[in-house]
Amino acid sequence: MLLCSLLFQRRSRALNALGLAAIIWLLLSPRSLFAPGFQLSFAATAGILLLYPVLSRNLLPESDRLFIVLLVKPVLRVFFVSVSAFAATAPVLMYHFGELSLFGLAANLVAVSLMTVTMNAFFAGTVAFALWPPAATAVMRAAEASLWVTCRIADFGASLPWATIALPVPPVELTLVFVMFLLGLAATGKDSFKGYVSWAAPGMFAVIPLVLLVRTWTMPMETISFSLAEGDIAGIRFPGGNCWLVGAGPETRYNRPYRDAIQPWLRGTLFGRLTTVVLPQTPTNIVHDLEPILQNHDVRELVLCHEPRDPLLQEDLQGFLGEYKVRLNLLHRPTAFVPSPGCTLRVYPGEGHAGYELR
Structure with a gap:
């Protein structure tokens, strides 16, 4: 659309171009609508187009001092681009990945400039290759170096414990409120910006x-079952947020039940707290299978129908549970648990025929 506007000497509109690009993309690949990459790309671009002009128009200092013009304003412009993209992509990131990157806001002050160098060098190298290939090599080296520094910054941010925060999938109501706030902010003018922020932001928070x-307190009890080749895992969410897990699949290189099933379910339970794990059958590698669960959740109790037969494994399990301060409840007879009114979990211990029943 931009090239056509230049051809016909008409003014281009970035939002129209973005919408047209999205339509063409979806016509070629309709399933992309549900892909995180598509959603993040267009959300970030829309956020920059809608929010950056508002932020720069209202928050950039108006001073003409040389220090402000040469340093403060360029840094703030890059920061406003980062904030605009961050705000627009936050709901998508929380829904798909359950994380928000706080380090990215600061890292983008450098990364945006580096990516500008990378892209310009790449296009210059492409043109130079058609004219004089040796010159293209030098230009592409510059693009490679800039991209290498950008990747190292990303790796450094990923290594910081506070760089990202884990959050549950936001309710639809909160997503709508947040999107409406951003749209209202994008529609504000020079005179209405401060007034809108002064009442809309406190109202949203x-x-x-x-x-x-x-x-959290009105959500009904929820049960879900994950079918695995080695057996089933049941997840139970009780009113108030406490969650129980019945069973734990073997964690192998190609089978990651916690990462692929349990963790996404817990993120979708809105601050669900995994407090108890019940194992009707004792896995051979029980410590290995439980490790990702105990590392990421404050589990208080492990219910076992029988201890591991190997004395060394028993000792290893005791030390492992002690490290995470998890209480071991060893069953010797059929036991009924009533974690919440109206829900009864019966566990039947026994070698080779242990099981459970949920009512």
Whole structure:
């Protein structure tokens, strides 16, 4: 659309171009609509187009001092681009990955400039290759070096414990409130910006805890089953947020039940707290299978129908549970648990025929 506008000497509109690009993309690949890459790309671009002009128009200092013009304003412009993309992609990141990168806001101050160098060098190298290939090599080396530094910055951010925060999938109500806030912000003018932020931002932050509280305590009990080749795993979420896990699949290189099934389910339970793990059958590699669960959740109790036969494995399990301060509840007869009114979990111990029943 941009090239056509130049050809016909018409003014191009970035949002129209973005919409046209999305339509063409979806016509060629309709399934991309549900892909994180498509959603993140277009959300970030839309956020920059809608929010950056508002932020730069209202928050950039108006001073003409040389220090402000040469240093402060360029840095703030890059920061506003980062904030705009971050705000627009936050709901998508929380839904698909359950994480928000705080380090990215600061890293983008350098990464955006480096990517500008990378892209310009890449296009210059492409043109130079057609004219004089030796010159293209030098230009592409510059693009490679810039991209290498960008990747090292990303690796450094990933190694920091505070670089990302884990969050549950946000309720639909909160996502709508946040999107409406951003759209309202994008529509503000020079005179209405401060007034809108002064009442809309506190209102949005007041709604968030209220919605979370209501959703947490009114959500009914939920049970879900994950079918695995080695058996089934049941997840139970009780009113109030406590969760139980019945069974734990073997963690292998090609089979990751925690990463692929259990963790996404817990993220979708809105602050679900995994407090108890029940194992009707004792896995051969019980410590290895439980490790990702105990590392990421404050499990208080492990219910076993029988201990491992190997004395060394028993000792290893005791030390492992002690490290995470998990209480071991060893069953010797059929036991009924009532974690919540209206829900009864019966566990039947026994060598080779242990099982459970949920009512």
